[in-house]
Amino acid sequence: MIELTFARIADVLGGHLILDPRDTAETTVSGTVDTDSRHIGRGDIFVAKPGAHTDGHDFVAAAAAAGAAVAIVERQVAAPISHIVVPDAVGALADLARFVVARVRAHGELRIAGITGSNGKTTTKNLLARILSDEGETVAPRASFNNEVGAPLTMLRVSDSTRFLVSEFGASAPGEIARLAGLVEPDLGVVLMVGMAHAGGFGGIESTFHEKSQLIRSVRPGGVAVLNADDPRVVAMAEIADERNQRVRWFGRSARADVRATEVETSAAGTRFLLTADGASMPVSLRVLGEHHVMNALAAITAALEFGVALEDCVARLETVELAERWRMQPLGSDRVRIINDAYNASPDSMAAALRTLAQITAPGERTVAVLGAMSELGEFAGEEHDRIALLAVRLRIQRIVVVGTEARRLYLAAIGEGSWDGEAVFCESAEDAYVYLLDELREGDRVLVKSSNSAGLRHLGDRLGESFA
Template sequence: MIVLTLTEITEILGGELHSTPTTLSATDTVSGLVDTDSRQITPGDIFVAKPGEHTDGHNFVGIARAAGAVLALVEHTVEEDIAQIVVPDVVVAIADLARAVVARVRAEGNLRVIGITGSNGKTTTKNMLAAILSAQAETVAPRASFNNHVGAPLTILRTTFDTRFLIIEMGASHVGDIARLVSIAKPDIGIVLKVGLAHAGEFGGVERTVLAKSEMVTPLTENDVAILNADDYRVIGMAELTRAAVRTFAVDGDNATFRAADVRSTRTGTDFTLVDAAGAEHPVHLRILGEHHVYNALAALSAADALGIATADAIAALGTLERAERWRMEVLGGRDDVTIINDAYNASPDSMAAAIRTLAQITPRDRRTVAVLGVMTELGELAGDEYDRIALQLVRLNISQLVVVGAEARRLHITAINEGSWDGESVYCEEADAAFEYLSTAIRPGDTVLVKSSNSAGLRLLGDRLGEFFTC
């Protein structure tokens, strides 16, 4: 974070400073990182005592102080020897502090802010763009999937006057969430990847999802750039809602600013030809599996071009990225030529369908495909139809073996059996341990295995176990 005195922070937050002779005082400065997790605190940092559903951050102020925190943002004072600023709501406070910090850096530096949203692909696109931009200048990007009303401000607060690029991943569960994040960060470039059914149940339908995602581009000015997926009619329709200059990317469309041609997927990655606005062609190799990640790469390359970065340099930087993210199309295994694809960090109908297509595409015809699938959360009343659609896809793509894990996903198993004339090709397991016991003997040499579910199912850990079991 930029250097601020405790008085400045207190004024920004409209809070009340409490200090003692043995703690920092009003005129002292801080410039450490800001975090809600006491386990992440290092000397000089600021700890945010955020109340939670199961734990209260105020109970961890002492642990944070012992780890080196010099200031705590609290909603009531605690009996710990550390400077404390009391505010009515610490979550609102970190948003206010982030807004002030990014405004000061923008005013005195050369900061460019890029916001990314979409039902799928945000984290992968963030990582791709971070690989490109960090090769050019100091870049701040979220760790993991820090994309909500807490994570995004914490990312912004890592910005300093040396930061050239700030990437903000913006997720949402309700209409208005992205608008609040945009009001804090004020992006120069806003990227919308896709409008799908992820969180559709929570939003109240796909049209409400469209409204929420459009909040990325509606506040942009004529000096900003909106980067939109031209293959998604709901996304490209947002061009009419923004004053920003619009750039597009596509795989299917011919009129996009950046488009991909000759897409090819293998076990070692994904290749395509980038066709830019001038019609020039550039070969691209991603070490990340899956044709669906071509869209993420196009979005990242489009943003890099808008920032004035040479396409050749951007492509070279993309080629260094070994994986999308932990538990996202992560390739494990290797023993007996068994490939485990652990993609169980999250799952929506679109991302699950894309992962299954990838499984079919990258597996040689003489080898077996195994899909280990769990629950897709937050679909509401759409869940039944979407499980049926995925089951039909599994049958049509002739997936060799289906293993469904967990009661919430059992419909997938039942529908797959009803759709296909299978004899044991679909197996249902109540929990992950049972699935591991089955798969450890059922997987054959040469198999390609996909593990996919929403995070809550915990199948990412099953994927890790399988990867370790089949490690050379």
């Protein structure tokens, strides 16, 4: 973070500064800001966020012992540390992030990209950050820091020497993207797709469209909207861009895309395609597993080109990326039994893409095994969407469908109803039951996909299987 005095931070937050005897109002701080005392080091700022199960105020003393310079709290504490009392710690995070980014932007060359979409945000964020990092200091979220806490924490890592900020914007409730993107007003906004992820929380696909479109409404006037030319709902966001005097750049596999992929070939080693952008064409070998990541790569390239990166450099840097993120199409195991751990998150679109990838990369004589858990946050659409995934798995001729957990049982029943009734579909009550079953069931030549929403916990099952068959 940039260097600020305690008094300045208190003023920005509208908070009450309570000084430790060792400090004054003009004492400065420039360390990392975090809500987890375990990540606090000397000179950092600890934010005591109340939670559903734990209260950050209980860890202020631990943060002080770890060397925190100051704490942001909602009530006065007895710990030996200067602290700033504010009405809302999470709101204070947002206020501080807004101030820090605006100040750096006013005095430097900071360029800001915002990314949203029902799927692919984290992969695209990582690919874009990889491209930009060779151009200058780049700040991007760790893991999926894209919510009301994670996004501001990422923004607060910006310093006077930062050239690029890549922000990922997720949403679990209406209005969240507008609030978060509004903190920084990106120079460029990327919308990947509008799908059924979180549809239960938004009330349907049209409400999801409205939420995702808020990123384009938050991009500064005169900025750039990077839009998926192959998704009709994303295409409709061009009208919003026009209203805000933004330039639109299209990516996709259709002829209308400014940055386009053709001749796509998928294998267990990754995906090859011919990239065409601004009249130039060149081959790309993407090592990140899954054909669906081609669109994420195109989005990252389009954004990077707008920030002045040469096309050849975009491709060279992307081709060094082997894994977009842990638990996202992560190859584990061995050539004997290959495990693909994609169980960090799941939506109907990402589940379908992962199943298609499994079918595409499995050679003749090898067996496809899909270990599937529940897709969360679908609300009233959960039943039909699990049915649809079961139908797809059967039509792709997945040879063994292992469904894990009570919340996913409908997927198992639907698979049986679609024809997987002769032992092809198996139901396990728990991840432990599935692990025991798979240790005995898997054999040489199996290609195994482990896929579920984070809440189902199958990512740890994938890790265990990867270790067992390494």
